[in-house]
Amino acid sequence: MLVPARNYCVAAFVLSVLAGTAPIEAHHSFAMFDTAKTMTLSGTVTSFEWTNPHAYIEIDVPEARGGNKHWSVELGSPSILQQSGWKFKDLKFGDKVSVSISPLRNGDAGGLLIQATLPDGRVLGNGPGRGPTNPAAPAAPPAR
Amino acid sequence: MVNRRFIFFALCSIALVATGAHAQARPDLSGAWGPYRGGRGADPKLAAVAAAPPVLKPEYAKPYADRRAAETAATQRGEPGATNGVLCVPYGVPTMMSVAVYPVEFIQTPKQITIITEAFSEVRRIFMDKPQMKIDEVPPGYYGRSVGHWEGDTLVVDTVGIKDTVQYQRIPHSDQMHISERIRLAAPNVLHDQITIEDPVVLEKPITYTLAYSRMPDYEMVEFVCDNNREYVDANGVVRMKTRGK
Numbered sequence: 303m304l305v306p307a308r309n310y311c312v313a314a315f316v317l318s319v320l321a322g323t324a325p326i327e328a329h330h331s332f333a334m335f336d337t338a339k340t341m342t343l344s345g346t347v348t349s350f351e352w353t354n355p356h357a358y359i360e361i362d363v364p365e366a367r368g369g370n371k372h373w374s375v376e377l378g379s380p381s382i383l384q385q386s387g388w389k390f391k392d393l394k395f396g397d398k399v400s401v402s403i404s405p406l407r408n409g410d411a412g413g414l415l416i417q418a419t420l421p422d423g424r425v426l427g428n429g430p431g432r433g434p435t436n437p438a439a440p441a442a443p444p445a446r
Numbered sequence: 447m448v449n450r451r452f453i454f455f456a457l458c459s460i461a462l463v464a465t466g467a468h469a470q471a472r473p474d475l476s477g478a479w480g481p482y483r484g485g486r487g488a489d490p491k492l493a494a495v496a497a498a499p500p501v502l503k504p505e506y507a508k509p510y511a512d513r514r515a516a517e518t519a520a521t522q523r524g525e526p527g528a529t530n531g532v533l534c535v536p537y538g539v540p541t542m543m544s545v546a547v548y549p550v551e552f553i554q555t556p557k558q559i560t561i562i563t564e565a566f567s568e569v570r571r572i573f574m575d576k577p578q579m580k581i582d583e584v585p586p587g588y589y590g591r592s593v594g595h596w597e598g599d600t601l602v603v604d605t606v607g608i609k610d611t612v613q614y615q616r617i618p619h620s621d622q623m624h625i626s627e628r629i630r631l632a633a634p635n636v637l638h639d640q641i642t643i644e645d646p647v648v649l650e651k652p653i654t655y656t657l658a659y660s661r662m663p664d665y666e667m668v669e670f671v672c673d674n675n676r677e678y679v680d681a682n683g684v685v686r687m688k689t690r691g692k
Contacts, residue, residue: 330526330529330532330677330685331521331529331685333520333521333522333524333525333526334524334525334526334685334686334687351674353673353674354670354671354672354673354674355534355566355670355672355675355677356674356675356676358674358676360690371691372690372691373689373691374676374687374688374689374690374691376676376687379565379670380668380669380670381548381564381565381668381670382546382547382548384668385547406687406689408686410686410687410689410691411689411691412687412689412691429547430547
Protein backbone atom coordinates (compact mmCIF):
# COMPACT_ATOMS: atom_id res chain seq x y z
CA MET A 303 0.00 0.00 0.00
CA LEU A 304 1.49 3.32 -1.02
CA VAL A 305 0.42 6.55 0.58
CA PRO A 306 1.99 10.02 0.75
CA ALA A 307 4.57 10.32 3.50
CA ARG A 308 5.67 13.15 5.71
CA ASN A 309 9.28 12.11 5.83
CA TYR A 310 10.53 15.37 4.40
CA CYS A 311 8.79 17.10 7.28
CA VAL A 312 10.42 14.66 9.68
CA ALA A 313 13.82 15.33 8.13
CA ALA A 314 13.18 19.06 8.37
CA PHE A 315 12.27 18.60 12.03
CA VAL A 316 15.52 16.75 12.74
CA LEU A 317 17.47 19.50 11.03
CA SER A 318 15.59 22.18 12.95
CA VAL A 319 16.36 20.43 16.23
CA LEU A 320 20.01 20.51 15.27
CA ALA A 321 19.70 24.08 14.04
CA GLY A 322 23.05 25.70 13.83
CA THR A 323 24.99 22.49 14.17
CA ALA A 324 25.57 22.65 10.42
CA PRO A 325 28.58 20.50 9.65
CA ILE A 326 27.19 17.09 10.53
CA GLU A 327 27.85 13.89 8.65
CA ALA A 328 25.69 10.81 8.37
CA HIS A 329 26.66 7.27 7.52
CA HIS A 330 25.00 7.54 4.14
CA SER A 331 22.57 9.56 2.11
CA PHE A 332 18.96 8.43 2.35
CA ALA A 333 18.34 9.28 -1.30
CA MET A 334 18.17 5.59 -2.21
CA PHE A 335 14.86 5.47 -0.34
CA ASP A 336 11.73 7.03 -1.80
CA THR A 337 10.72 9.26 1.09
CA ALA A 338 7.68 10.51 -0.85
CA LYS A 339 6.11 7.08 -0.42
CA THR A 340 5.08 5.05 2.59
CA MET A 341 4.57 1.32 2.37
CA THR A 342 3.00 -0.66 5.20
CA LEU A 343 4.14 -4.24 5.72
CA SER A 344 2.64 -6.73 8.15
CA GLY A 345 4.40 -10.02 8.61
CA THR A 346 6.52 -12.35 10.66
CA VAL A 347 9.97 -11.47 11.92
CA THR A 348 12.73 -13.80 10.77
CA SER A 349 15.48 -11.83 12.51
CA PHE A 350 16.04 -8.59 14.37
CA GLU A 351 19.67 -7.57 13.97
CA TRP A 352 20.81 -5.09 16.62
CA THR A 353 23.96 -4.14 14.74
CA ASN A 354 26.00 -1.27 13.39
CA PRO A 355 26.01 0.82 11.34
CA HIS A 356 22.30 -0.05 11.22
CA ALA A 357 19.82 -2.38 12.84
CA TYR A 358 17.59 -4.46 10.55
CA ILE A 359 14.22 -6.12 10.78
CA GLU A 360 13.89 -9.06 8.41
CA ILE A 361 10.28 -10.03 7.78
CA ASP A 362 8.26 -12.46 5.72
CA VAL A 363 5.16 -10.73 4.42
CA PRO A 364 2.21 -12.82 3.15
CA GLU A 365 1.34 -12.15 -0.49
CA ALA A 366 -2.26 -11.88 -1.69
CA ARG A 367 -1.67 -14.66 -4.22
CA GLY A 368 -0.16 -16.93 -1.60
CA GLY A 369 3.30 -17.46 -0.24
CA ASN A 370 5.55 -14.87 1.36
CA LYS A 371 7.78 -12.10 0.14
CA HIS A 372 10.84 -11.35 2.23
CA TRP A 373 11.65 -7.75 3.12
CA SER A 374 14.70 -6.12 4.72
CA VAL A 375 13.98 -3.00 6.74
CA GLU A 376 16.79 -0.65 7.70
CA LEU A 377 16.68 1.20 11.01
CA GLY A 378 19.05 3.67 12.65
CA SER A 379 21.96 2.46 14.74
CA PRO A 380 21.44 0.94 18.20
CA SER A 381 22.66 4.17 19.79
CA ILE A 382 20.06 6.22 17.95
CA LEU A 383 17.31 3.65 18.39
CA GLN A 384 17.70 3.40 22.13
CA GLN A 385 17.16 7.14 22.32
CA SER A 386 13.67 6.55 20.98
CA GLY A 387 12.82 3.66 23.25
CA TRP A 388 14.02 0.62 21.35
CA LYS A 389 15.70 -2.31 23.10
CA PHE A 390 17.70 -5.06 21.48
CA LYS A 391 15.14 -7.69 22.52
CA ASP A 392 12.04 -5.84 21.37
CA LEU A 393 11.66 -8.25 18.44
CA LYS A 394 12.58 -11.88 17.90
CA PHE A 395 12.07 -14.68 15.43
CA GLY A 396 8.40 -15.44 14.92
CA ASP A 397 7.01 -12.15 16.22
CA LYS A 398 4.18 -10.55 14.28
CA VAL A 399 5.03 -6.97 13.38
CA SER A 400 3.66 -4.12 11.29
CA VAL A 401 6.09 -1.59 9.87
CA SER A 402 5.77 1.45 7.70
CA ILE A 403 8.75 2.13 5.48
CA SER A 404 10.07 4.36 2.76
CA PRO A 405 10.77 1.77 0.07
CA LEU A 406 13.94 1.51 -1.97
CA ARG A 407 13.65 3.42 -5.23
CA ASN A 408 15.13 0.59 -7.27
CA GLY A 409 12.26 -1.76 -6.46
CA ASP A 410 14.24 -4.20 -4.34
CA ALA A 411 12.41 -5.60 -1.33
CA GLY A 412 13.78 -3.23 1.26
CA GLY A 413 13.21 0.13 2.83
CA LEU A 414 13.88 2.58 5.61
CA LEU A 415 11.78 2.29 8.75
CA ILE A 416 9.36 5.07 9.55
CA GLN A 417 7.69 3.35 12.46
CA ALA A 418 6.99 -0.12 13.79
CA THR A 419 4.07 -1.51 15.73
CA LEU A 420 5.43 -4.17 18.07
CA PRO A 421 3.56 -7.28 19.23
CA ASP A 422 2.75 -5.57 22.54
CA GLY A 423 1.18 -2.63 20.73
CA ARG A 424 3.97 -0.14 21.27
CA VAL A 425 4.69 2.12 18.32
CA LEU A 426 8.35 3.05 17.92
CA GLY A 427 10.02 5.33 15.42
CA ASN A 428 13.45 5.39 13.87
CA GLY A 429 15.35 7.54 16.31
CA PRO A 430 14.79 10.96 17.87
CA GLY A 431 12.63 13.08 15.62
CA ARG A 432 11.98 10.18 13.26
CA GLY A 433 8.46 9.06 13.97
CA PRO A 434 6.15 7.86 15.17
CA THR A 435 4.48 10.87 13.62
CA ASN A 436 1.74 10.74 16.23
CA PRO A 437 2.57 8.47 19.15
CA ALA A 438 -0.89 9.06 20.62
CA ALA A 439 -2.61 7.66 17.55
CA PRO A 440 -4.12 4.21 17.90
CA ALA A 441 -1.78 1.47 16.86
CA ALA A 442 -2.34 -0.23 13.54
CA PRO A 443 -4.42 -3.43 13.71
CA PRO A 444 -2.23 -6.33 14.72
CA ALA A 445 -0.95 -8.44 11.90
CA ARG A 446 -2.30 -11.94 11.64
CA MET B 447 58.76 38.97 63.04
CA VAL B 448 55.51 40.63 62.18
CA ASN B 449 56.88 41.53 58.82
CA ARG B 450 57.97 37.94 58.21
CA ARG B 451 54.52 36.67 59.18
CA PHE B 452 52.92 39.23 56.95
CA ILE B 453 55.12 38.26 54.02
CA PHE B 454 54.43 34.56 54.62
CA PHE B 455 50.69 35.24 54.79
CA ALA B 456 50.84 37.35 51.65
CA LEU B 457 52.76 34.66 49.76
CA CYS B 458 50.30 31.98 50.89
CA SER B 459 47.40 34.14 49.75
CA ILE B 460 48.97 34.70 46.37
CA ALA B 461 49.64 30.98 46.02
CA LEU B 462 46.06 30.10 46.93
CA VAL B 463 44.61 32.65 44.55
CA ALA B 464 46.93 31.44 41.81
CA THR B 465 45.98 27.83 42.47
CA GLY B 466 42.30 28.72 42.40
CA ALA B 467 42.71 30.64 39.19
CA HIS B 468 44.68 27.78 37.73
CA ALA B 469 41.97 25.27 38.62
CA GLN B 470 39.35 27.54 37.12
CA ALA B 471 41.44 28.12 34.04
CA ARG B 472 41.75 24.44 33.18
CA PRO B 473 38.31 22.88 33.18
CA ASP B 474 37.87 19.14 33.34
CA LEU B 475 36.44 18.17 29.97
CA SER B 476 36.21 14.47 30.82
CA GLY B 477 32.90 12.82 30.06
CA ALA B 478 30.38 12.41 27.28
CA TRP B 479 29.20 15.31 25.17
CA GLY B 480 26.28 15.30 22.72
CA PRO B 481 25.37 17.85 20.06
CA TYR B 482 23.92 21.01 21.56
CA ARG B 483 20.29 21.11 20.48
CA GLY B 484 18.94 24.29 19.00
CA GLY B 485 15.30 25.15 18.94
CA ARG B 486 12.96 26.05 21.78
CA GLY B 487 14.66 26.95 25.04
CA ALA B 488 18.14 26.95 23.56
CA ASP B 489 20.50 29.89 23.93
CA PRO B 490 21.46 31.11 20.45
CA LYS B 491 24.77 32.36 21.84
CA LEU B 492 25.68 28.79 22.74
CA ALA B 493 24.66 27.24 19.42
CA ALA B 494 27.06 25.91 16.85
CA VAL B 495 28.30 28.25 14.13
CA ALA B 496 28.33 26.93 10.58
CA ALA B 497 31.21 27.46 8.22
CA ALA B 498 30.88 29.94 5.40
CA PRO B 499 30.95 28.37 1.93
CA PRO B 500 34.54 27.32 1.27
CA VAL B 501 36.67 29.52 -0.98
CA LEU B 502 39.14 27.42 -2.92
CA LYS B 503 42.08 28.54 -5.03
CA PRO B 504 40.99 29.02 -8.64
CA GLU B 505 42.60 25.80 -9.91
CA TYR B 506 40.64 23.79 -7.32
CA ALA B 507 37.41 25.79 -7.25
CA LYS B 508 35.84 24.71 -10.54
CA PRO B 509 36.57 20.98 -10.25
CA TYR B 510 35.19 21.08 -6.71
CA ALA B 511 32.06 22.97 -7.75
CA ASP B 512 31.51 20.62 -10.71
CA ARG B 513 31.88 17.56 -8.51
CA ARG B 514 29.50 18.89 -5.87
CA ALA B 515 26.95 19.73 -8.58
CA ALA B 516 27.23 16.20 -9.95
CA GLU B 517 26.85 14.74 -6.45
CA THR B 518 23.79 16.86 -5.79
CA ALA B 519 22.23 15.84 -9.10
CA ALA B 520 22.92 12.17 -8.39
CA THR B 521 21.36 12.44 -4.96
CA GLN B 522 18.30 14.10 -6.46
CA ARG B 523 18.00 11.20 -8.89
CA GLY B 524 18.05 8.86 -5.91
CA GLU B 525 21.51 7.58 -6.80
CA PRO B 526 23.84 8.90 -4.10
CA GLY B 527 27.56 8.43 -4.59
CA ALA B 528 30.02 6.71 -2.28
CA THR B 529 31.56 8.36 0.74
CA ASN B 530 33.99 6.99 3.28
CA GLY B 531 31.14 6.62 5.77
CA VAL B 532 29.15 4.38 3.44
CA LEU B 533 32.07 1.95 3.42
CA CYS B 534 32.58 2.16 7.19
CA VAL B 535 35.88 3.91 6.63
CA PRO B 536 36.64 6.25 9.55
CA TYR B 537 35.71 9.91 9.20
CA GLY B 538 38.97 11.12 10.77
CA VAL B 539 39.80 14.65 11.84
CA PRO B 540 37.87 16.93 11.88
CA THR B 541 34.65 15.29 10.61
CA MET B 542 34.58 12.68 13.38
CA MET B 543 33.84 15.46 15.85
CA SER B 544 30.33 15.93 14.41
CA VAL B 545 28.75 12.77 13.05
CA ALA B 546 24.95 13.00 13.07
CA VAL B 547 23.63 13.04 16.65
CA TYR B 548 26.32 10.81 18.15
CA PRO B 549 28.16 11.86 21.30
CA VAL B 550 31.90 12.15 21.80
CA GLU B 551 33.78 11.30 24.98
CA PHE B 552 36.74 13.21 26.39
CA ILE B 553 39.24 11.57 28.70
CA GLN B 554 41.49 14.24 30.14
CA THR B 555 44.82 13.60 31.78
CA PRO B 556 47.72 16.01 32.21
CA LYS B 557 49.78 14.46 29.42
CA GLN B 558 47.10 13.41 26.98
CA ILE B 559 43.51 14.20 26.11
CA THR B 560 41.79 11.35 24.34
CA ILE B 561 38.61 11.77 22.34
CA ILE B 562 36.51 8.71 21.55
CA THR B 563 33.51 9.06 19.29
CA GLU B 564 30.47 6.86 19.57
CA ALA B 565 29.96 6.72 15.80
CA PHE B 566 32.42 4.13 14.52
CA SER B 567 34.38 4.20 17.83
CA GLU B 568 37.03 6.52 16.43
CA VAL B 569 39.89 7.54 18.72
CA ARG B 570 42.12 10.57 18.56
CA ARG B 571 44.88 11.47 20.96
CA ILE B 572 46.02 14.98 21.78
CA PHE B 573 49.54 14.99 23.20
CA MET B 574 49.82 17.82 25.70
CA ASP B 575 52.64 20.33 25.84
CA LYS B 576 54.66 18.69 23.12
CA PRO B 577 56.01 20.49 20.06
CA GLN B 578 54.35 19.71 16.75
CA MET B 579 56.43 17.77 14.26
CA LYS B 580 57.19 19.07 10.81
CA ILE B 581 54.32 18.17 8.50
CA ASP B 582 56.49 16.05 6.22
CA GLU B 583 57.59 13.94 9.19
CA VAL B 584 54.05 12.87 10.11
CA PRO B 585 52.78 9.81 8.24
CA PRO B 586 49.40 10.76 6.73
CA GLY B 587 46.49 9.10 8.53
CA TYR B 588 42.92 9.54 9.65
CA TYR B 589 43.77 11.41 12.84
CA GLY B 590 47.18 12.85 12.02
CA ARG B 591 49.23 14.08 14.94
CA SER B 592 47.56 16.39 17.43
CA VAL B 593 49.36 18.41 20.08
CA GLY B 594 47.66 20.62 22.63
CA HIS B 595 48.27 23.18 25.30
CA TRP B 596 46.18 25.32 27.57
CA GLU B 597 45.77 29.04 27.00
CA GLY B 598 43.85 30.04 30.13
CA ASP B 599 40.55 28.16 29.99
CA THR B 600 41.01 27.16 26.35
CA LEU B 601 42.49 23.93 25.06
CA VAL B 602 44.38 24.79 21.89
CA VAL B 603 45.04 21.88 19.54
CA ASP B 604 47.07 21.70 16.36
CA THR B 605 46.73 18.77 13.97
CA VAL B 606 48.73 17.88 10.88
CA GLY B 607 49.20 14.71 8.85
CA ILE B 608 45.68 14.02 7.57
CA LYS B 609 45.65 11.79 4.51
CA ASP B 610 44.21 13.19 1.30
CA THR B 611 41.20 10.84 1.29
CA VAL B 612 40.08 12.15 4.68
CA GLN B 613 38.20 15.28 3.77
CA TYR B 614 35.95 17.74 5.52
CA GLN B 615 32.75 18.10 3.47
CA ARG B 616 34.59 16.38 0.62
CA ILE B 617 36.79 19.43 0.10
CA PRO B 618 40.19 18.39 -1.28
CA HIS B 619 43.30 19.28 0.68
CA SER B 620 47.05 19.15 0.34
CA ASP B 621 49.65 17.73 2.70
CA GLN B 622 50.15 21.28 3.96
CA MET B 623 46.76 21.34 5.70
CA HIS B 624 46.75 22.44 9.34
CA ILE B 625 43.74 22.04 11.58
CA SER B 626 43.61 24.13 14.71
CA GLU B 627 41.01 23.91 17.42
CA ARG B 628 40.09 26.09 20.36
CA ILE B 629 38.10 24.01 22.80
CA ARG B 630 36.50 25.65 25.82
CA LEU B 631 33.46 25.63 28.05
CA ALA B 632 31.08 28.26 26.71
CA ALA B 633 28.89 27.56 29.74
CA PRO B 634 29.35 25.11 32.63
CA ASN B 635 27.73 22.32 30.63
CA VAL B 636 28.25 23.49 27.07
CA LEU B 637 31.46 22.80 25.20
CA HIS B 638 32.58 24.65 22.08
CA ASP B 639 35.14 23.42 19.60
CA GLN B 640 36.12 26.17 17.17
CA ILE B 641 37.77 24.47 14.25
CA THR B 642 39.91 26.24 11.67
CA ILE B 643 41.20 24.47 8.58
CA GLU B 644 44.07 26.14 6.78
CA ASP B 645 45.61 24.94 3.56
CA PRO B 646 47.87 27.35 1.65
CA VAL B 647 47.76 25.14 -1.44
CA VAL B 648 44.00 24.54 -1.80
CA LEU B 649 42.16 27.14 0.24
CA GLU B 650 41.97 30.82 -0.58
CA LYS B 651 41.01 31.47 3.02
CA PRO B 652 40.63 29.31 6.11
CA ILE B 653 37.45 27.39 6.84
CA THR B 654 36.17 28.08 10.33
CA TYR B 655 33.21 26.65 12.19
CA THR B 656 32.24 25.99 15.77
CA LEU B 657 30.75 22.80 17.11
CA ALA B 658 28.64 22.96 20.26
CA TYR B 659 28.06 20.10 22.67
CA SER B 660 25.99 19.59 25.81
CA ARG B 661 27.35 17.61 28.73
CA MET B 662 25.73 14.19 29.16
CA PRO B 663 26.58 13.47 32.81
CA ASP B 664 25.10 10.00 33.16
CA TYR B 665 25.47 8.80 29.60
CA GLU B 666 27.14 5.46 28.96
CA MET B 667 28.79 5.41 25.55
CA VAL B 668 27.36 2.73 23.28
CA GLU B 669 29.42 0.15 21.39
CA PHE B 670 29.67 0.78 17.65
CA VAL B 671 31.39 -1.84 15.53
CA CYS B 672 30.55 -1.65 11.86
CA ASP B 673 30.12 -5.38 11.25
CA ASN B 674 26.77 -5.46 9.46
CA ASN B 675 27.17 -2.90 6.73
CA ARG B 676 24.64 -3.62 4.02
CA GLU B 677 25.34 -0.51 2.02
CA TYR B 678 27.62 -1.07 -0.94
CA VAL B 679 28.72 0.78 -4.04
CA ASP B 680 27.67 -0.72 -7.37
CA ALA B 681 29.65 -0.77 -10.61
CA ASN B 682 28.32 2.71 -11.47
CA GLY B 683 29.47 4.20 -8.18
CA VAL B 684 25.94 4.36 -6.76
CA VAL B 685 25.23 3.48 -3.14
CA ARG B 686 22.82 0.57 -2.81
CA MET B 687 21.40 -1.45 0.05
CA LYS B 688 21.67 -5.23 0.07
CA THR B 689 18.37 -6.94 0.68
CA ARG B 690 17.76 -10.57 1.52
CA GLY B 691 14.54 -11.00 -0.41
CA LYS B 692 14.38 -12.13 -4.00
